[in-house]
Amino acid sequence: MKKILGFSLTSMLLLNSAIVSAVPSNTNLINPSNKEFKQVKIVEKFNKKSRKSGKEFKIHLNKANGNPNFIIGDLAENSVNTSKDAEKFMTENKDVFKLETGGFVNKDTQSDKLGMKHYKNKLVVDGIPVYGSEVVVHTTANGNVYGLSGNVTSEVPYKNWNKQFKLNSDKAIKIAENSLNIKGKNIEYTAKPKAEPYIYNKDGSWIPVYHVTMQFLSPFPANMKVFVNASNGTIVDSKNLVKTSATTGTGVGLYGIRNINLDLINNQYYMRDLTKNTTIETYTANYGSSLPGTVVNDADNKFDSSSQFDAVDVHYNSGAVYDFYKNNFNINSFDNRGTTIKSTVLYRDPRYPNEPFDNAFWNGSQMVYGDCSGTYFDHIGSALDVVGHEFTHAITDRTANLEYEYQSGALNESFSDVFGYFIEGENNDWLMGEDCYTPNTPNDALRSLADPTLYGQPAHMDNYRNLPNTQQGDWGGVHINSGIPNKAFYLAATSINDNSKLQQVYYRALTLYLTQYSQFIDAKNALVQAANDLYPGTTIAQKISDAFAQVGIGQASSASDTYESNNTLSTAYGPLSSGTSYKSYIYSPTDIDYFYFNTSRTGTITVSLTNLPKDYDVYLLNSSGRIVARSTRSSTSNETIYYSARTTGKFYVKIVGYGGAYSQSGAYSLNVNYPR
Template sequence: MKKTMLSIMLTAALVSTSCSFIGVSAKENSMNNPNAKDAITVSQNKNSASFEDQKTNIFFKGKSSAKIQITEKDILTYLENNKSSFTNASGKSNFKIISMKKDNLGYTQVKVTQSINNIPIRGSQFVMSIDKDGVIKNIIGSINKNYKPLDNVKAQCISPKEAINIAKKQFTYTSLAKEPTATTQIVIKDGTPTLVYSVNIYYTEPEIGNWEVLIDSLSGNIVSKESNIRYDGATTGTGTAVDGTNKALNLYKSGSNYQMIDSTKPMSGKIKTYTANNRQVQPGSLVTNTTNKFSTEKFKASVSAHYNAGVVYDFYKNLFGRNSIDDKGMNIISTTHYGRSYDNAYWDGEQMVYGDGDGTEFTYFSGDLDVVAHELTHGVTQNTADLVYRNQSGALNESFSDVFGVLVQSYDKCNVKNGGTWKFNANDWVVGDEIYTPNKPGDALRSLADPTLYDQPDNMKDYVNGSSDNGGVHTNSGIPNKAAFLIAKSIGCDKTAKIYYKALTEILSSTADFSAARNALVSAASQIYGDSSNEVSAVNSAFDSVGITE
């Protein structure tokens, strides 16, 4: 077989990290063909990772003066005889064939990786296009041109099992989707070959993670961690909510999957929605679908939670400039499908959790915007007044969540975000009407307009003393709830929201009782609208009506 010199114009630098790769040196085969006129041009690949040297792009075009047999053995012989055109390093087994495929035009496409002693150099690959007559038409790829010669030294490296254990410790996950394996590769940094193990770590809970970890086979140090997930970025979709309506959703596309992650809000965190898959775990698994249409029954609770969390964020951001729950851009996390027939929803101090209900007394708890707003407002309270959850301060904690639950739903119903007029409607002042007894219309969990409908007092003369329910936090909240209803009826929802927000976030202390709440709300109204304003009078009159004195 006639040998062909492939003259290479190199401009480039190379890739990798450190460890001592240990191999066996060998003299390279010389090659003599001064008449060769083929040329490979090269340019730098500027996308190389920082843990390895930059590779050199190679490009050969034109008819070679030699023909080769299209067999693995003859192709490798050709490459070894011409290796000085590819690399300046000495050694043996410099190439490995990854694949050979014949196309419908009669060309054989041969994918080749550079190697050292049969161990592939990471990312150093090229493709040879060979026609049916054995003539090389193209060679295209990127390689490591220069690296140090290898010494005849025996390596003492960690085992593949040890490498896998090191890789596992880099991540937090519930379980692995598949058992990792460790494969050997070489990376080159500053011209020094490094033998590494490549370990894939793939998990789906609590979020989807797919990582390649490179571990120095001699020291066990982490060379790099790279995500295999190809994030396509923010996108949109639709979903069917608990009430059967179609909702526009802000989603995130990751490869071929659509995830319930809303990254469109002007905050450092994101709105993320998970499913516990009817287990009592949290956050669970990120809600994901292969299309951007979340229209089946299993997604209804998650659609409502995700959409409603965005509405609550917008309410606090648009009205008060609040940057998420903590005003610092924290993630807003919801877990749906918690437990089996779980009749509750709660804020756990870090995130929201929603049960599915038993289908008779309750349906999916995330299906009512005022419930979602109620629970997320517990987070706002935690990060502001931090009202102690017992006795009167605890009842105030519940009351502020009820008040803002109603205000958020009313704000959304009136489309205030998009220029609608925010109108007071007494029928709006209920909580949980959309998820409580789904087959029985017209009832609710609580009414702020008339707390007595659901066994709550609406005046201090009926205040319930006792130790149960942390001193009656869900019962006695009816009294300040009634006052809030009367205030909104008098001055409207917009002014009520501003007064209540200022009192909650700036004036109330953690152990405030009902009287302190009255004083805080009067102070807020006075600061916003003036000491002698109608708004101050409305607050005083409402609290007088329910028997809460200064």
Template sequence: MKKWVSGSFATVIAAATIGMGGITPASAATAGDNALKDMKSMSKGHFQMVTSKENNVPTFVSGKLSKEKITSVADVKNYLKKKSDLFKMDPGKDLTFKKKTTDKLGMTHYEFQQTVKGVPVDDAIFTVHTNKAGEVTSVTGQVYPKATQAVDSVKAGLSKDEAVQKAWQHIDLTKKQTLGAKADGQKSLAFKSNVENTAEKSKLVVYPEKDKSALAYHVELQFIKPYPANWQIIVDANDGHIIQATNAASDATGSGTGVLGKKLTFNTTLNNGAYVLVDQSRGGGVETYSANNGSSLPGDLVSDADNSFTDKGQAAAVSAHYNIEKVYDYYKNNFNRNSYDNKGATLKSTVHYGNDYNNAFWNGQQMVYGDGDGRTFIPLSGSLDVTGHELTHAVTEYTAGLQYRSQPGALNESMSDVFGNFIEGNHDYLVGEDVYTPNTPGDALRSMSDPTKYGQPDNMSDYVHTGQDNGGVHTNSGIPNKAAYLTIESVGWDKAQKIYYRALTTYLSPRSQFSDARAALLQATSDLYGQGAEYNAVASAWDQVGVK
């Protein structure tokens, strides 16, 4: 799970090659050298390229990258065919078109999925970005040239159902054990949610590995009992062995002022003579439930006869309902984003989960809050940036799709910390200070301005290589957090929000490393503000944390 608590490095070229050892002249003695020369020449000093050390393929290229005008998918494929030596793939055979979008800046984004004989390569998203004039300004995403040669047949030896059973066996649970139970006396009300206690998903993919790719099933197991989980399990489609397993359930212990003593106003719905915490004015709605100290989700809708939710036992629900409305409003008002999926998904929350439960989390379907034990935490639903942090995990899932391990996972956590602070808006750069250790004034879980204060590194020289915590996602997030702090202080709150949102939703991809994040933020800055003071400030922020 994602608790509020090593991936491969990449090489960057920015008019020269920037490696871990410093800056050296760019080398053209590689496949695609003519394409690189042309790109760098056209870019006139504003060229950067990140290359994956895993497969020696560019993951982020930006600058003036084309002479011809690109206005269609066919144009994009023709363009990539001419660059096939550089990207080491055949666009006609290896890429399947997914979607074309045009943003407010007039830039068009052509998104492709790498496939092998029609089967998607897991999380291999490849995007070509053009400006208003139809010129290619960047090419982003990770592809795996060896995957095509490594998989001879896409006929699976196992069925989807068999793969799901292999996944359950791997985590030593059965579906029945995760279905949960209601607390004694819990009653059913109207507006019951259709979110399942346990969800199973499975799709056939080609799973890329450094030395060998395999036909596999990507299985997702989401449940709440006996522990919060959003398992992402890769099962070999022929012999059933487990290739990779990660629990990506996002949990948080964040910040906020709580609800005690503070009057809040929010939208409710009159139903059968009682007012329920259902807001029908935002997207697909906001619904707030109580688990009544049980473990079954979503529980019962919280209601009140006179629309005045003043009982002490209602405070957690009031805060959860109010805060999730504020998070929805932040994304809608600032970026015109309609819920986390941008399609108006219903925002569901459940409070009073378990007894003295010291956590809150996004389980892949909804928010869940514990009440805390009064010593380590007070009720976690009172914290606005807990909700902001967790709903940003959902936004990330539907945009960049950052994997929840090693550097992509640390970026995932950092983005949630960054937007949690943006949403809270008090400019303190702290995480969890209002609900954590209530008897210790000034205490916090993390600090973006000084990550070392709470045991996180703030520079790549101190990057923690570990097999714990999915590769240290909650530890190494201190490095991009410090870069975000430096950026915000340099360019200002308003510009930084726009830069980070554009990087997250337009340029980052599932396997992005810290160097890709640096490049993505620079490209987003260039799109929005050109390559002047803001661009230099972002570059300096990442230079200061040792990411090139």
């Protein structure tokens, strides 16, 4: 009988950010601190449970604090079917995040089309949430916890945080308003301002704050995020995070005649689309700054004057973007609650009333399109991917809520670019903004997904731009460093060559796996997991992983390691054709290859594993994953299974290297013959 070999990856778990596929059986090999010891024990428990059920176990660590930001496996002893169950699971396993204070409270639950549920939990200390610390518990349809994703800080000191809040929320909002220095000008809100209490980290210091959000379009366009010290009323941070579309564009002027949906009231026609499950309204600011302005209207149903060109295209494009998200992801408006979609055209910044406004933006509650100079931009709202880009910002705000700074902000921009590309629907057009950007200069663009360096963006982490977190620094380079994940997307898209599947992967990753402070590596992990969820047994996950590795994000899998990712039963490659040879690799000490096939008749199944570069073993499993036959000969001897099947249906083949044996240069050959 073969002797099972073991190995320890304790130091990798505690010190590195690499994928960990095994954990130590002997924790005395190191002398970790108490909280690190507790963390290892939880990871050991997760790994043991995963091994017992035959599930692949992986853990990714945050380089900065050693906490996990993505865990995949079979993680819970008991099923999780409610938000209270999710909170209990997080409480029982909070040591995996090395927490000394606080616990988790469920804030949101989403169900997806696969029947899975996703419970978003925030870290709370003394009843106050910690800003940006959140974890999503991912469960299968039957309540098994198969994953955790998010970012958690474990350094919040314990104190009576409630007593630190000397101000109430109304006072915090007034302080935030006064900080704008608008000198008596009225604020025309597009959404009611709100103030939420948080524990916030500012340059290493933990501060009780109110997070005040203010969305308005006068006296200047703004989506303000102001952090007010709840103890003394000082401003801790303040950002105007209006997300502009200096990122995308596909049109110049009016593209011929559009069929648009209108509202007829007292013999007057209004740009109000009532044919959807929501309402789409298009307004004009008429070269001013009053918002939302006036609903575009006409005495007849022919909106053909030059002053209506922008409104016609924006109205039409808004309907097209709504239809894209509704038809592909079954969401109703940007919040999936049917909230009215409002757009305003011919807008000018009130600070510069005599100058054309060359931009478009989402301000947190509606979309706004400038009148444009005709030099820098022209008819910016006529471009479908501009509208798609801004609408995607709205979806991001209400799902992942990617913080608009540094890498999370660059992901925010990149996902809007990606969906602008999807919505535009021109598969080979990788340029962003080429039609509405500098219309008098042919063949230029604002950005290129295929080659970001053409327009001053990095395309690899080696050239990542470390910029200040200020407006002048583009909030840490959100529009600049987005070129890196954009390039990864291009590489994945051209390798996979199936945008219908890829857009499903990107949407699932954005809305279910990413969290507020997700980094580039988190996006890669989220996309790989989403691909495995949706398209198990295909190469989509591997190609996404390789695309990100090519731009310096994460490690590459081997392009020659065919049929990946097929490391679990749920991601098994197949169905195999009877009598056909399949060549692949056991590419690492923890690599396992699963395949499946379907029989329609009973009889003898023959599994042959030949051309072995190392000592590999092969197993035959039934449809429930139970081993029914095996071949475990020593050395590089061919492995053969003969099995008399008395039932029809699905069978699995499992191939594993004995004692961690693997080869990156020698391919094995698998051949299965079964009754047909």
